[in-house]
Amino acid sequence: METLSGFQENLTAIAQRSAAIKSACSNEESTKLYLVLPVIGALGYDYTDPFVVQPEYAADFRNEMPERVDYVVMADGNPVIAIECKKVGTDLSANRGQLRTYFSALQTVHLGIMTDGIRFEFFVDCENPNVMDQEPFLTLDMEAATRSPIPADVIEALSLISRSNFHPDVIAEAAEERLVAKRLRAVLMQEVREPSDELCRLVLQRVGMRNVRRTSIQTRYSSLIRSAFEDALVLPVLDKLRSLQARKTPEIAQEVETAQRIVTTDRELAVYRYVCRRLAYLAADEYQFAAVERVQHKDYVGKFVVYYERERKGRLFDFIEGSNGYDKFIFPEPFGEIITNSMSDIDQALKTTFTQRIRELASAKASEAKQLQTA
Template sequence: MDFIDQIRALASRVTAAKDILQTEEATKNAMVMPFIQLLGYNVFDPLEVTPELIADVGTKKGEKVDYAILKDGKPIMLFECKKSGGDLHINHASQLFRYFHVTEARFGVLTNGLVYRFFTDLEKPNKMDEKPFFEFNMLDFRDQDVEELKKFAKSAFDLENILTTANHLKYTRAIQNTLTDWMVNPPEEFVRLVSAEFLAGKHFKSAVKDQFTLITRQAFQQLVGDKINERLKGAMTPEPVLVPEAALVDSPQAEDESFVPSPVELEAFQIIRAILRPVVKPNRVNIRDAASYCAILFDDNNRKPICRLRFNNESKLVVGLFDESKNEEKVSLESVDDLFDFADRLQACVTAYLKPASGKEAADVAVI
């Protein structure tokens, strides 16, 4: 199993367990230890992963860091754990700060089993930074995040390589956060900058400021939305496939080769792929046009429907969900984000397709 598939499998288990784990110890056993094991470190070998490492710090005696990952007998990474979903404010990392200072470890990890924040000493040598240079969210990660996480795996661990990219990651993340804030609340200096061509010679009075702040916010958000839709349309462009004539004759419905999902259908499709990511790879979830809806299919098989997007009237969004008997239930949505409320049902539907079908089940299928 590839590293990313292992991450997805663990993410699926974490999603199921996150709300029932009430203590730090339960979180460590069910979430953090499997995460460390996934990175290739043997959690049952104290010479490789030492739980509750003790290192006296000044007048502080007997304090323990939750886990220390060792290489050649020396700590290279320190983990401080909070209970599932617990606050990860830097003020709660006091032990991590102290242990980072007195050990040779160059990386400190603060986690609640869902989010892992990686720290190092970019600002001052041997003093852990207050801001992480990398964050990995088990419930929301990209392929790029997995590639960065893989650098901490036992088989790939290279201190200098990680430190070389740490600065870049830290400032990239900081700039992204700033731009995200600006997209919602553009500061006056930014509004002045992007509006300078139109405001030449005009006084930046309150009314003008309010008008162009609103325009800047809308333009920023529309630009980002357009870029996302462009990428989605590119991802949705099918590769040419040679289909035998017999298959076209027997097909209950020939596909419309010019079919292009609407922006809201594309957004819903990507949300569904994200929901199903812990269960199957995204390329196994496909979209196909039908007379009155968009069909979301497993393995592009019209006998394996996942759901139906009945978005012909975008002011009234309806999704068709299937039960074990392939009966469709139509559910109204306020917005496509409401699809997350049905994550369990969508995942259960695909999980059922992954199981070998019995004779009756194989015959009892829905045809779109």
């Protein structure tokens, strides 16, 4: 197989093309032909060779009119991967039962893929042999791959599924680790949002506070622990942002500062740090959490601008520091001006605007990629 970086570049190129042509894939057959088969090929499986990939493979105990898998990947004459395809835009979670039956019918299959050509969900049978797990251990989102690089851990997991590296035992072990990690993240995120009494007691004991009343935990310490979690979660993000800022050439930074005569105040930096911390906490998913790294700021005379990726198209708000303790935040409509002495008052406007900017810029990038392909 090619190097991991080459593998990632190949998948990213396929993702760009898939995003550009998916609107033309109006049925299941076109989805399979134009969106699914290229990904199968990228994994190293020659879909033009019937000894490697077979379409419409019988997967049922019945001899008359058996159920058929859209594709199976073969190894030593036996099916080892079952691939069930649906039309672009189909709710995959509502159709997992169909793929689950193939695990029972095909005893040599221990890996299944459910896809609509844009989203690829990968399942194994970790909990019970030949019984497909309830949740995928790996998801490849081709649309997200047009907005940001495919995560390294996803690339590594996909490489294990490739033809050159395929080994069921290795995949099963990696899948189990990913599933446990996924569940742990879900539990921890829930604890961060609403710390349980049990966790609060444990944390308080670690800092030397024992026999704390339940009412005290709920009225006082729970919010303190939640804030501490917020800070701890986003420190890696802030560290990365600081390292990126440090890479700027000192001479250039000095020239810009001298030319513009602008000094970024402690209050403005505090606003920026608050925005990064709150967006990481309010993120709806891992993609939004990762997007916080691309939130930036720029100082002007009289105002401080916070934006996502692009200063104009990604503008989140303008900040104007007040002299009387009340600051002004100017958001796009429908929020407009928010004058406050408490930054928590901007949370709703911040979350909504951030989500909207991510969606708008992703759409703009997809449109630009399509124009380049048709040029």
